[in-house]
Amino acid sequence: MSQTLTTPDISGAAGAPVLEVNDLHVEFRTPHGLVRAVNGITYSVRPGETLAILGESGSGKSVSVQAVMGILDSPPGFVTGGSILFHGQDMLTMPAAQQRVIRGPGIAMVFQDALSSLNPVFSVGHQIGEMYRAHQGASRREAKAKAIELMERVRIPAARERVNDYPHQFSGGMRQRVMIAMALALDPEILIADEPTTALDVTVQAQIMELLNDLQRDTGMGLILITHDLGVVNEVADRVAVMYAGKIVESGTIDEVFTAPTHPYTAGLMSSVPQAETKGTRLQPIKGQPPNLAAIPPGCSFHPRCPHARIGSAAAADQDCAGDVPELREVRPARMAACHYSEEIFGE
Amino acid sequence: MGRYIARRLLMTIPVLIGATLLIFTIVYALPGDPVRALAGDRPLTPAAQAAIRDEYNLNDPLLIQYLKYLGGLLQGDLGQDFSGRPVSETITQRLPITVRLAVLAVVIEVIIGVIAGVLAGIRRNSYMDNLVLVSTTLVVSIPVFVLAFLAQYVFGLRFGWFPIAGLSEGFRSYILPAFVLAALSLAYVARLTRTSIAENLRQDYVRTAKAKGLKPSVVVGKHTLRNSLIPVVTFVGADLASLMAGAIVTETVFNIPGLGRAVFESVQRQEGFVIVGIVTVFVFFYITFNLVVDILYAVIDPRIRYD
Ligand SMILES: Nc1ncnc2c1ncn2[C@@H]1O[C@H](COP(=O)(O)OP(=O)(O)OP(=O)(O)O)[C@@H](O)[C@H]1O
Ligand code: SF4
Ligand SMILES: [Mg+2]
Numbered sequence: 256m257s258q259t260l261t262t263p264d265i266s267g268a269a270g271a272p273v274l275e276v277n278d279l280h281v282e283f284r285t286p287h288g289l290v291r292a293v294n295g296i297t298y299s300v301r302p303g304e305t306l307a308i309l310g311e312s313g314s315g316k317s318v319s320v321q322a323v324m325g326i327l328d329s330p331p332g333f334v335t336g337g338s339i340l341f342h343g344q345d346m347l348t349m350p351a352a353q354q355r356v357i358r359g360p361g362i363a364m365v366f367q368d369a370l371s372s373l374n375p376v377f378s379v380g381h382q383i384g385e386m387y388r389a390h391q392g393a394s395r396r397e398a399k400a401k402a403i404e405l406m407e408r409v410r411i412p413a414a415r416e417r418v419n420d421y422p423h424q425f426s427g428g429m430r431q432r433v434m435i436a437m438a439l440a441l442d443p444e445i446l447i448a449d450e451p452t453t454a455l456d457v458t459v460q461a462q463i464m465e466l467l468n469d470l471q472r473d474t475g476m477g478l479i480l481i482t483h484d485l486g487v488v489n490e491v492a493d494r495v496a497v498m499y500a501g502k503i504v505e506s507g508t509i510d511e512v513f514t515a516p517t518h519p520y521t522a523g524l525m526s527s528v529p530q531a532e533t534k535g536t537r538l539q540p541i542k543g544q545p546p547n548l549a550a551i552p553p554g555c556s557f558h559p560r561c562p563h564a565r566i567g568s569a570a571a572a573d574q575d576c577a578g579d580v581p582e583l584r585e586v587r588p589a590r591m592a593a594c595h596y597s598e599e600i601f602g603e
Numbered sequence: 604m605g606r607y608i609a610r611r612l613l614m615t616i617p618v619l620i621g622a623t624l625l626i627f628t629i630v631y632a633l634p635g636d637p638v639r640a641l642a643g644d645r646p647l648t649p650a651a652q653a654a655i656r657d658e659y660n661l662n663d664p665l666l667i668q669y670l671k672y673l674g675g676l677l678q679g680d681l682g683q684d685f686s687g688r689p690v691s692e693t694i695t696q697r698l699p700i701t702v703r704l705a706v707l708a709v710v711i712e713v714i715i716g717v718i719a720g721v722l723a724g725i726r727r728n729s730y731m732d733n734l735v736l737v738s739t740t741l742v743v744s745i746p747v748f749v750l751a752f753l754a755q756y757v758f759g760l761r762f763g764w765f766p767i768a769g770l771s772e773g774f775r776s777y778i779l780p781a782f783v784l785a786a787l788s789l790a791y792v793a794r795l796t797r798t799s800i801a802e803n804l805r806q807d808y809v810r811t812a813k814a815k816g817l818k819p820s821v822v823v824g825k826h827t828l829r830n831s832l833i834p835v836v837t838f839v840g841a842d843l844a845s846l847m848a849g850a851i852v853t854e855t856v857f858n859i860p861g862l863g864r865a866v867f868e869s870v871q872r873q874e875g876f877v878i879v880g881i882v883t884v885f886v887f888f889y890i891t892f893n894l895v896v897d898i899l900y901a902v903i904d905p906r907i908r909y910d
Pocket of ligand 3: 316317318449
């Protein structure tokens, strides 16, 4: 299933895309069968732009960005199709050494659980400074000096005294700042943040998001933000991509998708969330089970849970929700949705 | 840290007292009469026997014997064997040999064990992994003395690479016995490292290291290895006891005049003072080495703090 449509430039962000993911497929070959975690997703990120990826647990959000970072658990995970272009160059086909040059200075990542994502046996200063040592051949002293600078930049108090401390000696929020400092060390053009605040207290969550937002404004980097928090998406994202069963089922600008969804799944996510109250609201569970990625329903993978599904004789020709796969298409200007009946359900 | 070390060193005193008392009791309870055994075929006159018994306090009850021994110990006197040779002399003469053998064995155990474990752990079910699994299973299931004879036969007799026994060829003489002495622990270290590496490779921080654009050699050799070595260090420390017990067998089979063989010989002759003296040295080394390991442990893992 090839995805020929390119995402229209609706972000208002300047410049050509830094990162373009095209028709990416990832599968896990497990003893229990083939798990199709990502099934042809396409998106791009421009400098200064924030793309939010939303979706239920298990919809393939993390796996899709892990493929971009080249940190898939492999085996069992394999990229089986598509391309990941960084400044037009396909990272999937380039030599490993060239990929490593992009990881860090080109694309960097902040993980959800900073405690387990930082190495427990090295000081935070060492782990931040390692970016400079590995990529720029900096000396120990230079690396440490720069680590202190970065720790100050992410507003860790008493950075100079704490540079030799270990991850377990920091609070959750401070540890996440260390992760962010490490990711930002080489001024990446794209920062991927996979649920960067989920493990933190609410007040700390807000501080971390504010920090990420400020840093993005200062550096002009593109940000891919995976989160369950609709409020956060609403505040910081330019565009949103909604994933379901390893596919993007809807994408568009944040305001439009939130106020007028064009896919029944998105509508389900938004339904019980009045706009003014999105802050801190997590995705609402919608009726039915999330699909088993080892046995994705045929046709539209959402059809077993979709209140609008038309199956068999009720469906139009080639638009059987249980048999024909809906392509992601431009249902409105600058709006993509993968639903056969989007216009009929939500209007033009 | 300093106070912790001081406390640990102080703790060695009761441990040493307990250990010597235990050995003393065991030797006391051994069947047979050391003095008569000493005489062999030509019986000593009863007067001579009585003289020896008297000199070595053998007529006293156990506790008195022990207290007299402790009294000597406090003055640095470890007693003497039946031929009148001070035990301290035996120990200073034989200790360096056993230390050389043990150090070489630990080096072999750690270096080869860790390398084999890492190679096996980074690719489960690979050729290397299976090789390590099979060979370690083999080593673990063969008794040490069989392994020793096998090594003597293959590398000593057939290939002639190393001397079969004795210390006539300097460093080369130590290699075969050191390998035999290390074999069992080496197998455990390899297994432990393999499991530990495989487990740590699944940890989130390894993913982070890859995402930082680090080379695979750094991801494994630095980030993963450092964490994986924590249980290995613990094992090596605790395993020193089995290494010393192994030295008794290995030194005897390879005819190496170290402390291990001295223990064997003095048990045969029921030379109580010699056995107690040497075992005390063993216990002392064990305690000291464990302290070093505990300190090393805190160096490798900053989450461990003493005091
Ligand atoms: N190492 C793995 N081995 C096998 N399957 C995996 C592995 N990692 C992920 N998967 C599968 O890929 C699917 C997508 O997982 P992913 O982590 O991308 O979900 P997610 O959208 O990030 O969910 P969450 O919101 O819970 O983080 C899951 O259903 C999971 O079964
Ligand atoms: S294609 Fe059919 S099942 Fe899928 S979302 Fe649209 S209406 Fe529902
Ligand atoms: Mg996830």
